[in-house]
Amino acid sequence: MNTKYSDLIDQTYYFPQEEFNLDGAELKFHDIDLMELVRTYGAPLKFTYLPKISQNINRAKDWFKSAIEKHDYKGSYNYCYCTKSSHFEHVLNEALKNDIHIETSSAFDINIVEKLKKAGKISDDRWVICNGFKRDQYIENISRLLNGGHKNCLPIIDNYEELDLLSEKIDDKFQVGIRIASEEEPKFEFYTSRLGIGYKNIVPFYNKQIKENDQVELKMLHFFINTGIRDTAYYWNELNKCLKVYIALKKVAPHLDSLNIGGGFPIKNSLAFEYDYAYMVDEIINHIKLTCDDAEVDVPNIFTEFGSFTVGESGGAIYEVLYQKQQNDREKWNMINSSFITTLPDTWAISKKFVMLAVNRWNDEYERVLLGGLTCDSDDYYNSEQHTNAIYLPKFKKEKPLYIGFFNTGAYQDTIGGFGGLQHCLIPQPKHILINKDENGQLNTRLFSEEQNHEDMLNILGYDRNK
Structure with missing residues (x-):
């Protein structure tokens, strides 16, 4: 019986795809070791894979060049x-x-x-x-x-x-x-x-x-x-x-x-x-x-x-599932360690869909869930209305941390969410990682911004300005 999360994805979609593939039970995106990012920087985090920007620009140029010549x-x-x-x-x-x-x-x-x-x-x-x-x-x-x-x-x-x-x-x-x-x-x-x-x-x-x-x-x-x-x-x-x-x-x-x-x-x-x-x-x-x-x-x-075509597919966000709440006979809520309203505001504002996949534990059994954010707002969730299909993820186990990724989030989300500013319920802005390739094609990463702390928030709110 095919009960693993990897079986579900393989049965539902053509997989692997150009930008997604597996290394054992862990997901890679453009050959980026996502779990290594988590181990190095922690989660939640956002990242920008810069080479994808140039790739999409040149794809469009080639399409227009071919049509113009034809x-x-x-x-x-x-x-x-x-x-x-x-x-x-x-x-x-x-x-x-x-x-x-x-x-x-x-x-x-x-x-x-x-x-x-x-x-x-x-x-x-x-x-x-x-x-x-x-x-x-x-x-x-x-x-x-x-x-x-x-x-x-x-x-x-x-x-x-x-x-x-x-x-x-x-x-x-x-x-x-x-x-x-x-x-x-x-x-x-x-x-x-x-x-x-x-x-x-x-x-x-x-x-x-x-x-x-x-x-x-x-x-x-x-x-x-x-x-x-x-x-x-x-x-x-x-x-x-x-x-x-x-x-x-x-x-x-x-x-x-x-x-x-x-x-x-x-x-x-x-x-x-x-x-x-x-x-x-x-x-x-x-x-x-x-x-x-x-x-x-x-x-x-x-x-x-x-705009979105240029930069959208370069971005991603990774969260950890903190806890699972069984609210009734049918609904299991996986609570992430951040907020959809603040970090992916288009999921809340216009029910925008993003590619969403488990980052690890692909060989575990799966279950149907809803995803909830940390704010006290009832609209801070991501479910099948936003997602293309019902959400299935590896079964929650407290002793086996589960990380999930949202991909192609690089357009608008940071500016609409108010990068570096106040966030709903004072949920901190996640750290942001830039990923590039050197002249030999090797991936390298650097920290662009740290996760917000209480001092950042209090200064914006005026509590520390006169000190």
Whole structure:
């Protein structure tokens, strides 16, 4: 009878997989000895496997290169990283090794760009695509970057006032993009995105504010779908509407030469995850080419803004199961030594799924469980609503510690959770480990941040500031 946890995984999924394999009864992730991490640093812990960032960037570049060559597409491809997915220096340093561009969303992003420029990580020929609703400081910082000589800083106009605000601050001629206010998926409680300018208003806006303005050139039309790039009728319908606007705009805007198809690729959230990235890229390139050829306009240069796809699959978190509570005849609660609300907030806020696996004891018998966090909040749990299937783990045994891992957690979780700040119920932020490879391909680790202690918390709360 197949009752081991390893049997369950083998029967349910194709296993091992590219990034996951077993060493005896212990799980490895990209050949990282996860139990050795636990023995060295303890748990809970978070980690970032930096080489995965470069790997995903270059996978996307290859898909677009192949599609462009196949369809004899005359435009270029430009990969942008959305800094809002993870602003950390180690993430940007790794991403920028790969000849990419940057997409920003707030004023302080520009300060990060300036730091990276000073360090020689970003040159003036890199595009800095400035998205988001622009308050005074954001306008000020964008203008400073442009006035300082970074001509490839491209503000994306989000509302009717931004162009005038930028023109007042910027000394010379500059380029802009316009963001389309796309329609949301039918299940949304509102019809149109709050960001950008409506489809029907873009050409009139150009004619009124840009066409005769000698200071401004329109370079880009920006198209963003909140659900990401997926093979659905909704996505293709919105892309078609976007292309109609691009064609109409191209006929009156001679400097328009770029289309930003924002909205990222999905990332792996289960061992059963399937998505044909190469097919989607091929279809997008072919569709844009055919549509533009029919309208007899030049195809645009393509920009993408991949945030989660860039950094998401580089991250992971490991917890220890502290205790098991049998609350009724059917429900066993495995209590972890941290909190889902504070360390993986998307599991709580939007029921986001992550790959979840036992890290050790794969040769033990398994049982069905629920997972609970340490806070006193009833929503601090992870169960089959968040998970792709019911949760099965090796049976809890007090004398045999059980560790579980959540994988592909590298996008958004630290910033949404408030890295280094206060956490719900004052649950401390776990230690964070950076993992890289040296020139010989050997893995090396270093501690990026310690677990928070009471002094960190009390200082933030003001108790120690006057001492």
